[in-house]
Amino acid sequence: MTSPQRRYAALVGLAATSCGLGAGHLVAGVVGPSTSPAIAVGSAAIDLTPLWLKDWATSTLGTADKPVLIVGVLVVVLCLGALAGILQSRNRSGAWLLAGLAGIAALAAATRPSGGQLAVLPSSVAALVGIVGLRFVPTDGSNPAGRERAAYAGSADRRTVVAAGLLTGAGAGAAYLGTRLGAPIGATGQSLTLPAPSAPLPALPAGLGASTPGLTPLRTPVADFYRIDTAVIIPRIDVSAWRLRIDGDVDHPYEVTFDELLRMPMIEADITLNCVSNPVGGDYIGSTRWLGVRTRDVLARAGVRDTADQILSTSHDGMTISTPVAALQDDRGALLAIAMDGKPLTPTHGFPVRMITPGLYGYVGATKWLTHLTATTYAKDQAYWSTRGWAEQAEVKTQSRIDVPRDGASVPAGSELAIAGVAWSQARQGISGVEVRVDDGAWIAADLGPDVGGHYWRQWRATWTPSASGQHVITARATDGTGAIQTTTIAEPAPDGASGLHSIRVRVR
Numbered sequence: 001m002t003s004p005q006r007r008y009a010a011l012v013g014l015a016a017t018s019c020g021l022g023a024g025h026l027v028a029g030v031v032g033p034s035t036s037p038a039i040a041v042g043s044a045a046i047d048l049t050p051l052w053l054k055d056w057a058t059s060t061l062g063t064a065d066k067p068v069l070i071v072g073v074l075v076v077v078l079c080l081g082a083l084a085g086i087l088q089s090r091n092r093s094g095a096w097l098l099a100g101l102a103g104i105a106a107l108a109a110a111t112r113p114s115g116g117q118l119a120v121l122p123s124s125v126a127a128l129v130g131i132v133g134l135r136f137v138p139t140d141g142s143n144p145a146g147r148e149r150a151a152y153a154g155s156a157d158r159r160t161v162v163a164a165g166l167l168t169g170a171g172a173g174a175a176y177l178g179t180r181l182g183a184p185i186g187a188t189g190q191s192l193t194l195p196a197p198s199a200p201l202p203a204l205p206a207g208l209g210a211s212t213p214g215l216t217p218l219r220t221p222v223a224d225f226y227r228i229d230t231a232v233i234i235p236r237i238d239v240s241a242w243r244l245r246i247d248g249d250v251d252h253p254y255e256v257t258f259d260e261l262l263r264m265p266m267i268e269a270d271i272t273l274n275c276v277s278n279p280v281g282g283d284y285i286g287s288t289r290w291l292g293v294r295t296r297d298v299l300a301r302a303g304v305r306d307t308a309d310q311i312l313s314t315s316h317d318g319m320t321i322s323t324p325v326a327a328l329q330d331d332r333g334a335l336l337a338i339a340m341d342g343k344p345l346t347p348t349h350g351f352p353v354r355m356i357t358p359g360l361y362g363y364v365g366a367t368k369w370l371t372h373l374t375a376t377t378y379a380k381d382q383a384y385w386s387t388r389g390w391a392e393q394a395e396v397k398t399q400s401r402i403d404v405p406r407d408g409a410s411v412p413a414g415s416e417l418a419i420a421g422v423a424w425s426q427a428r429q430g431i432s433g434v435e436v437r438v439d440d441g442a443w444i445a446a447d448l449g450p451d452v453g454g455h456y457w458r459q460w461r462a463t464w465t466p467s468a469s470g471q472h473v474i475t476a477r478a479t480d481g482t483g484a485i486q487t488t489t490i491a492e493p494a495p496d497g498a499s500g501l502h503s504i505r506v507r508v509r
């Protein structure tokens, strides 16, 4: 085969594959977004990702890891599509390659918890459309069937390019339509009227934010609240169809609707949410006022038996999280939250109902899109992250973070400089003090911002007037509510949360 011919074959293979992917995505818009071929493969890849790779992805890509993953999947599939075009022109074997790819996608979609019975349909349609598209591949002049067409090479080339263009265009159009279909705006609850809390809290104080530029605000705006989950497609849940099932080692398993939940006593609570993947000084942490029912009220109605030591929660998209029964029943005030910052949860943060368990990292206590609570034991059932190298149980570690000045900032000598940040301990009765030091100097006590309770972070602020120019290191450390000073022991996020003191560098000029 000559090289221009091979190029045309690759081009048509690519176009046929795009068209197939688009058609599959369109069908998935009706069947369920998670069954779209590339999304299903991406989601399966996330579940199969080893801990070290997941760590690398979150530390280098942050929350962009999912778009990067999907683009990666698409690039690989399209390259294989081009190869399918070349194989097709050689010996008609390209169709097998596309069929194989679609088979992998169908398997991935069928094994997704949110896939449903028609999960394999989008991949099947993708295969069919892709294989039909391969008919436009110009045949190799060296095989008898293609010799005749090769004689019209000039017009065949033009026809080929037009066909490839049409296929790609049709695929892109279908993909667009599929995306629109798959995201019904009406299904979310931003118009929902929230029930009043049984004991409203006083308004949150303003905090030190206004007087200290660059300092984290006391309450994280919802739009800035970090997002960590394995969902490639954010579940869109229709509240009228939503049910929470409570079963397992309980006396009376039952199901509750969203309306029934809203009629239970509603609690307001100020709680900081932490991700176990947050490195020292990192920003996978947010604080807000939550509204919800007490988790223990919901569990009490079922009557959890003494034999259970964990509640295994499951989300709409199949995530499983283990939380100690004790943490959900003691006085810390674990919630099944329906609102944050005065508004219903956004789809990103778990609409319609999510768990919030003070003192525990999100991966062991903050299940979003909650649908199921099962009383069981750690010996019997393991949750998603526990089978992937993370600790079965993990309490939030005491930390302090320096927000101002920024790491690497250049500051003038001789003028007073604010050093400020936030500190949190959660499981250890909040923060009773924060100290800072420059280089190896003495520890200086910082002023603390308002105390919003043990489960909420605390702002702090100190001042320093640099004299000597050059590089300086600023370090902070917190003292928790029990009087214990934050550990200097350095630990990576895996397996149960980072520890060590946060330091930044500044250059005094």
Ligand SMILES: Nc1nc2c(c(=O)[nH]1)N[C@H]1C(S)=C(S)[C@@H](COP(=O)(O)O)O[C@H]1N2
Pocket (backbone or CB within 6 Å): 225, 226, 227, 228, 229, 230, 231, 273, 274, 275, 276, 315, 316, 317, 319, 348, 349, 350, 361, 362, 363, 366, 367, 368, 369
């Ligand atoms: N369904 C579901 N819930 C989940 C997760 C997830 O991947 N899926 N991630 C957990 C983790 S690791 C954290 S840190 C918090 C983050 O909640 P946020 O995205 O609202 O900040 O959600 C938790 N709940």
Ligand SMILES: [Mo]
Pocket (backbone or CB within 6 Å): 228, 274, 275, 276, 277, 361, 362, 363
């Ligand atoms: Mo997390």
